Amino acid sequence: MITFRVWLIEVPVAALNAFVLMDRVYAPRLGALAAHQIAMATRIGWILVLAGVIVHFADTYAARSLLLAGAFWTALWLAFEWAGSLLIGRPVHEILVGWHVERGYFWPYVLVAYLLAPLLVGSIVRAIGRRSSR
Template structure:
């Protein structure tokens, strides 16, 4: 990937991170007291996945990367997401490894695995065809 494109991909991931932090705060301080922790986590996770997919669609539509570059972006975003979740979660925020791994247990209702899946798969669909200019055939 070219350096500028890579920088733009990282910038888009930082927007995803900002969405995650904002949605996490909203989940913790607004939704959880109203609907309970697990329901709030589900709503927050699904909302974040939607935000990631929308950002990925915008990024891919704007920059029109090749299929290989889209795959590379997905792998990059997924790696950054996992690194942040585990490294920042444990070393910066002090979460125990067991707590971090518990979020991966979908059998107990945790939907966290959908987030790295969204970051990996979000950029893969081909960009929509460019719109024809008005008045042109």
């Protein structure tokens, strides 16, 4: 499945974004919250680009299949984040920090982007295709 392949490609990009850019570049200069916000906003941007890759290689543009791809993509990240964090002994309260949108954190928005990006990009590509065929 193309979604899994895109996810495998994205893992090192996400690691670079989190462990190098967010932790070592942005956070010392701007603080932890601003660093998180910049890194997650950037991540949402590349999610849309990678959703374009998924749509490009998809066999169908059916809304159901694109939503299923987004759900699979989201599940992969949730499993990776939780399993990886727990395996390295990270406490749950630390894992949950990014979930607090009321404190300005963006992680839930990133997950929504993973869920809906293939459907959104597929809908845009379909609309552009219909418009250009007229």
